Amino acid sequence: MEPEEQTQPKDALAESAAEAIELGQQLWEFAAGGIELLLRPWNAxxxxxxxxxxxxxxxxxxPISQAFHNWLRAREGWPRWRMRLGLVVHKRIRGxxxxxxxxTVVLIMQEATWPSRSRLLAVAAxxxxAWLxxxxxxxLVGNPLLRNIVKYGAWVWxxxxxxxxTQEATALLDSIAIDFGDLRISLFLVVQAVVILGVMLTLARVISQMAANRIRSNSEISPSMQxxxxxxxxxxxxxxxxxxxLKAIGIDLTGLAVLSGAIGVGLGFGLQKVVSNLVSGLIILLDKSIKPGDVISLGETFGWINSLGARYVSVVTRDGREYLIPNEDLITTQVVNWSHSDRFVRLDLTFGTAYGDDPHKVRKIAIEAASSVNRVLQYGSKKPVCHITGFGDSSVDYVLRFWIDDPTGGLTNIRGNVFLALWDSFQAQGISIPFPQREVRMLNDPLPVRVAPEGNEE
Incomplete structure (x- = not known):
């Protein structure tokens, strides 16, 4: 390497350091002049x-803050956004x-005395x-870290x-930089990037929330499409x-092509499951096979869809547990959707009665018992029916079929209520439910001795 090429980075670094020192001296002189200015009588x-x-x-x-806080606590039924706005105002009452x-003081002093005698107060006002x-x-910024960065950055600017x-501070921040070949990253560029990206992402968040609320409020759009x-x-x-x-900062977006290629390779090897879940979630939303509010069974998990995420589906069970099922499992495994095309669900109960009971009477009593339960449907083709399914060893076997239209209310509880209604009706009508009876005999027990009646002796 030539000596001239070795000295170029050192000369550039020394030049940047000299510029920074010079700007620091200028700022110090400005601060000293400001202190001297504050010590003048009217300025003091x-x-x-x-x-x-x-x-x-x-x-x-x-006292105003306490009264406003008590007034806020008395506002029952207010929406959440209004309560949050009230809390924001409550924390800034002093400001x-x-x-x-x-x-008020600045306006009065500008009318009553020389403008120079209220200049500092006008700057403070x-x-x-601006700070308020x-x-x-x-x-409006949701992320706390990003909110603080944007807030303090805006305050400084x-x-x-x-x-x-502004020009002096900009020059000072721009002088503190790192060079990577043709790329120069200065402290001013970093600050500018953080502020601009923070503002743009905040606007995108607010607009996306407004768009999502408008979409969800449209009843003509299905839940999955919403x-x-x-x-x-x-x-x-x-x-x-x-x-x-990035474009507003001045970064060339064509350079991101290499980065996107590297990301594609990473997705192909290390993020297969993540990409599979994302694609599966998109397929679920497009084919409308599962939507929020549906009642599904997946293996031993039974519950209703609470929300559809980009990577998983939230399923809430009757006992309050929330399962996060990956979207890929809903595509590749068998899923029972109890409310896919409609919300009607048929349930079957099996029971048996004694051979001495009239089957016609048993069927009638069973249908009346099922109809007496609140959630059981009783119209059209959805009425309860009862059929004989066979003649067993100890009983005549029946199946009782009935329909419900609210599977989210649970299946086990409605089965239990119908069984209880059957029991009460059978007890009231004298219908018996037989059960097998067995006689147990030990192998080594002696045989019972038979005693002949008196008068039959030979």
Whole structure:
């Protein structure tokens, strides 16, 4: 390697360090000038007025905050978003009062005295108002870490804009950089990327939630298509926000082609199950085989569909357990959907009665007993029926068939209620339910001795 090529990186690093030192000196001189400016009489008065207004806002905010909190607790039946908005306002009552007080003082002083005597208060008023707006606006960001990054980044940027030192701060951040060949990553680019991507992703989140709510409120769209539409809207909006944010920063998107190829190889080898579940979830949504609210049986799991996810399906059972079943299992294994085309379910109960009981009477009593249970349907072809299925060793065997239209209410409990109604009806009508009786004899027991009656002796 030539000596000139070896000295180029060192010269560039030394030049960047010199620029950073020079900018630091300029900022220090600016700060020193600001301190000297604050020590002037009218400027000191303005600082004192600002501190007094902050203390006054703190004292006034205490009773108002308590009264507002009690008023919020008394609001029963409010939607969740309105309660959250109320809590956000409750936490910022002091800031709202300070903004009102300082702007009132600034307007009065601008009318009553020279504008220069209220300049610092005007700057403080602008800063406090901007900080308050940013504090309210960043509540739309769902992720706490991203919310804090966007909030403090916006506060710093607004403060620099109001103080008029944006160019100096930008130059200082841009001087702190790392070079990778033709690629130069500066601290200013990183900050800009975080803020722009945070704003774009927040807008995408808000718009996707609004679109999902509009889709779910449309009764003409099936539940499975509602879920599919909401998922597609989220993918398109978040993907578009990400690429638009990268383009706004100045990153060349053509360079992502290599990255996408590497991701494709990784998906092909290491993420087979994940991709399989994602594709299976898309197939489930498209063919409408399973939708939220359906009652399904998968192996020993019986419950209703709570939600459809990108990777799994949430199934809630009668005992309150929530199973997260991978979408691939619902595609590759046999699933019983009790409410796929309709919600009607037929249940069969088997029982037997003694041979001495009239079968015509038994069938009539069984149908009346099933009809007396609330959830059993009693119209058209869905009426309960009872048939003889055979003549057993100890009983005449029957099957009782009945229909329900609410499988989400459970199957075991309705079977138990019908069995209980059969028992009560058989007891009331004298119908007996036989059971096998056996005589047990030990092999080594002596045979019973037969005693002849008196008078028969020979």
């Amino acid at each position: 008065y303005q600082v004192g007025i600002g501190v007094a207004l902050f203390v006054l806002a703190t004292l006034i905010a205490r 709202v009062l300070f903004v009102v007080l300082i702007w 602008n800063l406090s108002l 707006i940013v504090s309210f606006a960043t509540r 607004i403060t620099l804009r109001i103080l008029g030192i 879920v599919l539409g909401a998922k597609l809207a989220q993918i398109l909006l978040f993907g578009g926000a990400f690429f638009i944010g």
